[in-house]
Amino acid sequence: MRKDRTGISQDDDRSPPADLRGAESSNKTRNCCGVGSVSGSTGPISMEFQAPCPDQVLENVLENVLQFLSSRRDRNAASLVCKSWWRVEALTRSDLYIGNCYSVSPRRAMSRFSRVQSVSIKGRPRFADFNLMPIDWGAHFTPWVTAMASAYPWLEKVYLKRMSVTDDDLALLAESFPSFKELVIVCCDGFSTSGLAIVASDCRQLKVLDLIESEVTDDDVDWIACFPESGATCLESLIFDCVECSINFDALESLVVRSPSLKKLRLNCNVSIGQLCRLIVRAPQLTHLGTGSYSSPDDAVPGEHASDLQSALSACKSLVCLSGFKEMLPDYLPAIYPVCANLTSLNFSYANIHSDQIISVIFHCHNLQVLWVLDSIRDEGLQAVASTCKDLRELRVFPLDARGDNEGPVSDVGLQAISEGCRKLRSILYFCQHMTNAAVIAMSRNCPDLEVFRLCIIALHSPDHVTGKPMDEGFGAIVMNCKKLTRLAVSGLLTDRAFGYIGKYGKLLRTLSVAFAGDSDMGLKYVLEGCPRLQKLEIRDSPFGDAALHSGLHHYYNMRFLWMSSCRLSPKGCQEIVRALPRLVVEVIKHDVAVCPDDTVDILYMYRSLEGPRDDAPKVVTILQ
Amino acid sequence: MESKVAYENDLNLKATELRLGLPGTDYSEEQALFSARNNKRPLPDTNEKCGSKGCTDAPHAGNETAPSTKTQIVGWPPIRSYRKNNLQPKKTEPEAAGIYVKVSMDGAPYLRKIDLRIYKGYPELLQALENMFKFTIGEYSEREGYKGSEYVPTYEDKDGDWMLVGDVPWDMFMSSCKRLRIMKGSEARGLGCGI
Numbered sequence: 001m002r003k004d005r006t007g008i009s010q011d012d013d014r015s016p017p018a019d020l021r022g023a024e025s026s027n028k029t030r031n032c033c034g035v036g037s038v039s040g041s042t043g044p045i046s047m048e049f050q051a052p053c054p055d056q057v058l059e060n061v062l063e064n065v066l067q068f069l070s071s072r073r074d075r076n077a078a079s080l081v082c083k084s085w086w087r088v089e090a091l092t093r094s095d096l097y098i099g100n101c102y103s104v105s106p107r108r109a110m111s112r113f114s115r116v117q118s119v120s121i122k123g124r125p126r127f128a129d130f131n132l133m134p135i136d137w138g139a140h141f142t143p144w145v146t147a148m149a150s151a152y153p154w155l156e157k158v159y160l161k162r163m164s165v166t167d168d169d170l171a172l173l174a175e176s177f178p179s180f181k182e183l184v185i186v187c188c189d190g191f192s193t194s195g196l197a198i199v200a201s202d203c204r205q206l207k208v209l210d211l212i213e214s215e216v217t218d219d220d221v222d223w224i225a226c227f228p229e230s231g232a233t234c235l236e237s238l239i240f241d242c243v244e245c246s247i248n249f250d251a252l253e254s255l256v257v258r259s260p261s262l263k264k265l266r267l268n269c270n271v272s273i274g275q276l277c278r279l280i281v282r283a284p285q286l287t288h289l290g291t292g293s294y295s296s297p298d299d300a301v302p303g304e305h306a307s308d309l310q311s312a313l314s315a316c317k318s319l320v321c322l323s324g325f326k327e328m329l330p331d332y333l334p335a336i337y338p339v340c341a342n343l344t345s346l347n348f349s350y351a352n353i354h355s356d357q358i359i360s361v362i363f364h365c366h367n368l369q370v371l372w373v374l375d376s377i378r379d380e381g382l383q384a385v386a387s388t389c390k391d392l393r394e395l396r397v398f399p400l401d402a403r404g405d406n407e408g409p410v411s412d413v414g415l416q417a418i419s420e421g422c423r424k425l426r427s428i429l430y431f432c433q434h435m436t437n438a439a440v441i442a443m444s445r446n447c448p449d450l451e452v453f454r455l456c457i458i459a460l461h462s463p464d465h466v467t468g469k470p471m472d473e474g475f476g477a478i479v480m481n482c483k484k485l486t487r488l489a490v491s492g493l494l495t496d497r498a499f500g501y502i503g504k505y506g507k508l509l510r511t512l513s514v515a516f517a518g519d520s521d522m523g524l525k526y527v528l529e530g531c532p533r534l535q536k537l538e539i540r541d542s543p544f545g546d547a548a549l550h551s552g553l554h555h556y557y558n559m560r561f562l563w564m565s566s567c568r569l570s571p572k573g574c575q576e577i578v579r580a581l582p583r584l585v586v587e588v589i590k591h592d593v594a595v596c597p598d599d600t601v602d603i604l605y606m607y608r609s610l611e612g613p614r615d616d617a618p619k620v621v622t623i624l625q
Numbered sequence: 626m627e628s629k630v631a632y633e634n635d636l637n638l639k640a641t642e643l644r645l646g647l648p649g650t651d652y653s654e655e656q657a658l659f660s661a662r663n664n665k666r667p668l669p670d671t672n673e674k675c676g677s678k679g680c681t682d683a684p685h686a687g688n689e690t691a692p693s694t695k696t697q698i699v700g701w702p703p704i705r706s707y708r709k710n711n712l713q714p715k716k717t718e719p720e721a722a723g724i725y726v727k728v729s730m731d732g733a734p735y736l737r738k739i740d741l742r743i744y745k746g747y748p749e750l751l752q753a754l755e756n757m758f759k760f761t762i763g764e765y766s767e768r769e770g771y772k773g774s775e776y777v778p779t780y781e782d783k784d785g786d787w788m789l790v791g792d793v794p795w796d797m798f799m800s801s802c803k804r805l806r807i808m809k810g811s812e813a814r815g816l817g818c819g820i
Contacts, residue, residue, distance in 0.1 A: 130699070187707075215707070246735045270736065298806065350708075350712060398708065402709065458701075
């Protein structure tokens with residue numbers, strides 16, 4: 001069975017478990033020899049480790065070569081060649097990526113990789129974002145930062161996603177890493193402005209402080225004023241649009257003035273347009289700007305700052321990315337027209353403005369590659385996008401009113417238009433009330449570069465609203481025609497047939513999200529048996545049971561995780577998984593709003609791990625053993 | 626929910642009302658409408674054990690786990706709460722949880738936010754504003770507005786117009802006020818002279 005390449009390679013034991021050994025492992029070694037081998041050997045090298053043969057010259061050469069390998073998948077492959085390559089790869093790996101914080105312990109990771117400068121850690125599964133998981137489930141940064149404090153004193157970058165981070169963690173980080181340069185925190189929680197203050201004041205080399213869609217408690221601490229007050233800062237990126245705290249504007253302005261390298265600045269809502277003007281004037285070198293509220297409650301005359309704003313923005317010749325607009329005053333919309341032509345990325349997904357107002361902006365944005373909007377853009381707005389934004393790579397259409405009415409503002413008409421106008425589309429996330437197979441099929445044919453197709457038909461079990469048929473053929477066409485597809489989210493009325501298509505054609509699929517779909521166990525079986533690259537599978541409210549779960553036994557070690565909630569699993573069925581696959585951690589979680597009786601499983605969350613059951617699970621989590 | 630209250634207070638119309646649910650089910654009107662509107666395909670005979678799946682299909686006798694409207698399904702549609710919380714609501718009906726509006730005052734560096742629902746009427750609101758921003762408002766009269774004050778409380782209504790606080794009945798004000806601004810008296814001249 002092919003081993004997964006996206007996470008860390010399996011552990012120190014050079015012999016893989018019996019069920020994972022196979023012909024393919026020798027294929028890999030042959031490739032790796034071809035890549036960097038010095039010895040000239042072309043035959044497969046045995047995975048079983050023989051007597052050690054230290055060859056210092058060889059290792060030095062290897063080290064010099066392997067340090068150029070940046071892709072972690074390449075590195076994982078290289079590390080499987082032999083013990084020597086494993087050792088050298090470990091020494092030369094500078095970026096540590098932990099896709100699931102519970103798959104490996106900090107101690108184990110750090111004893112293998114000793115010279116790491118950048119660490120990325122992901123915690124909770126994505127469905128936790130939608131309140132499907134208890135709040136205190138886990139994913140704590142504390143054990144990681146504690147271990148890194150001693151293991152990686154020269155650490156420069158930390159990237160965290162869906163982790164719980166405390167102020168103490170941030171304090172330890174600021175104190176332990178004198179070369180620390182970049183902190184990127186995405187969808188995390190647990191810390192406050194006090195923690196930010198410590199980072200601001202103590203990380204003297206800080207280039208990047210990006211806080212994205214995270215919950216930050218407002219401690220009333222003026223963290224902006226905590227940046228060193230004199231001399232230039234190294235700041236290149238400061239993103240804090242999600243931090244809901246009041247801002248000491250004078251401190252912020254002074255900071256911007258002292259940061260000549262600042263390229264990315266995303267403000268929160270508490271910066272008015274007048275203040276925004278002043279900041280932009282100080283930082284015309286900005287490439288990424290988040291405008292904050294884009295509102296001006298103090299206006300005696302609405303829009304009185306418009307010409308100031310427009311000239312300030314015009315001076316930003318390098319501006320390529322605009323976002324913010326959280327309380328947009330339409331009077332100020334025309335101020336951004338002059339910069340639209342250069343924009344490659346526009347995030348209007350918090351701007352609740354009329355469709356024609358959005359269209360008036362879109363008509364200037366010929367170079368747009370990334371567009372995030374609300375569905376208030378309407379089908380007409382999407383038609384404008386289709387006719388103007390020929391270079392569009394990524395589109396996300398979010399619902400303004402999540403409940404929606406029968407007639408949503410965007411529909412198959414908009415999707416069809418986009419497919420016809422934006423042929424280079426690679427990634428789409430589209431929320432709508434209803435859809436047709438025809439529009440989805442059209443997209444599958446018109447946009448061959450699609451890698452990510454996420455369609456969320458909000459009305460549950462919604463069929464093709466023209467033909468009344470299930471949405472099977474639409475999604476089938478997507479997997480069939482989009483040869484580069486790696487991520488898929490399905491919705492609407494779907495039978496097992498749709499999953500049959502996915503299993504048959506979705507050979508490159510890595511991530512699949514399923515909700516309220518399918519008829520029987522066969523649906524899940526098709527997918528588990530047919531998609532060899534599947535890494536992340538998240539399913540909710542679908543009629544898949546124990547038999548379906550068992551059909552994936554051959555594959556679960558290759559996956560990062562499987563999530564199944566409100567399906568038809570029993571504790572007994574999940575227990576059998578544990579018996580068959582000892583390296584899997586199988587968590588059964590009871591959710592507060594549990595609707596299932598006791599003989600079914602509310603939430604199953606399972607993932608491979610080198611560490612066995614974690615010891616920080618809350619009471620609602622049962623780890624089957 | 627309001628319809629339930631009406632039923633309790635009036636004649637027991639509930640016992641005799643025509644509904645789409647099976648007899649004996651305690652089913653809200655919205656649930657029944659939702660099922661009918663969506664043309665559910667028939668369930669297989671071996672009924673699903675899982676309640677949340679069942680609740681989206683045709684009426685289940687005694688299914689106490691069914692959500693009352695389509696909005697009650699946890700985590701659906703899949704939108705992060707960060708995004709939901711940040712969207713400017715343009716709802717016409719005020720939320721039961723509180724009507725928060727921003728309050729700015731000319732010359733003050735920070736805005737404040739207040740919940741209009743806490744106040745019973747204009748006197749309480751104005752008192753609170755005075756305390757919050759440390760200033761005094763003069764006497765209100767319909768004819769002359771806030772005569773003799775250094776500062777005048779104004780608000781932006783749903784149509785985007787700036788109005789003088791106090792002109793309309795309190796309930797109307799609560800539902801139409803989008804934000805408050807305490808203007809300098811000199812700038813507010815003209816607002817108090819009627820519309």
